[in-house]
Amino acid sequence: MHIFTKRNIIRILMMSALVYFIVQGCVLVFKVNEKLYPQVKQMAVIEASNAASMVIKKAVSTIELNPDECMELTRDETGDIIEINYNTTKMNQIMSECLSAAQSSLDAASSGKLDPNTHMIYYDGGVIYSVHAGYFTGIALLSQFGPQIDVHMKIVSACGGELQVKSTPYGINCTLLEIDLVITTQLLVLTPFLMTQTPVECRIPLVIQIVQGKIPDYIIN
Numbered sequence: 001m002h003i004f005t006k007r008n009i010i011r012i013l014m015m016s017a018l019v020y021f022i023v024q025g026c027v028l029v030f031k032v033n034e035k036l037y038p039q040v041k042q043m044a045v046i047e048a049s050n051a052a053s054m055v056i057k058k059a060v061s062t063i064e065l066n067p068d069e070c071m072e073l074t075r076d077e078t079g080d081i082i083e084i085n086y087n088t089t090k091m092n093q094i095m096s097e098c099l100s101a102a103q104s105s106l107d108a109a110s111s112g113k114l115d116p117n118t119h120m121i122y123y124d125g126g127v128i129y130s131v132h133a134g135y136f137t138g139i140a141l142l143s144q145f146g147p148q149i150d151v152h153m154k155i156v157s158a159c160g161g162e163l164q165v166k167s168t169p170y171g172i173n174c175t176l177l178e179i180d181l182v183i184t185t186q187l188l189v190l191t192p193f194l195m196t197q198t199p200v201e202c203r204i205p206l207v208i209q210i211v212q213g214k215i216p217d218y219i220i221n
Contacts, residue, residue: 051123092163149191
């Protein structure tokens with residue numbers, strides 16, 4: 001037969017109270033996480049995508065490019081353009097250099113290291129964005145309170161690329177020739193509240209040239 005002394009009763013009450021507060025604490029953390037998760041995810045994905053796009057553009061800007069090496073215009077006796085030849089070998093070489101630069105810059109930025117192309121450190125410790133949890137309450141007075149949420153990004157796939165060439169009428173008897181490089185990659189976005197993947201696509205104009213003279217419709221189309 002158990003005899004419940006005053007000390008035992010106090011111990012049981014303390015243990016019960018401790019269990020109660022632990023359970024309530026877990027419920028509170030779950031509810032807070034449930035409320036914060038979609039907001040943190042949206043913010044983190046946007047910031048990581050913007051950061052990656054910025055790093056890619058800066059990396060590509062370090063590549064020397066001569067537009068005249070990418071295309072050659074052939075004109076007739078009247079000065080009209082009758083043929084456009086694109087130097088696919090040179091264009092593919094440029095794309096390869098751009099992808100290599102973008103990859104190395106992204107790797108450096110995600111680790112907080114010196115960028116080998118621009119010789120800059122974009123993010124100290126690889127933290128691309130920081131915000132206090134109070135920011136997500138929508139109350140200005142609380143925006144600087146609560147634990148700090150740091151956003152990190154990791155590159156989970158090699159950069160891929162595609163060159164897109166188009167010609168469009170521009171003004172009177174002129175044509176706008178464009179060569180765009182579309183770079184894609186996959187990011188792993190990390191915060192204390194989530195870990196999610198998101199694709200990133202960055203369009204970079206490599207050549208924008210206005211040429212005078214009539215171009216055959218089959219070239220424009």
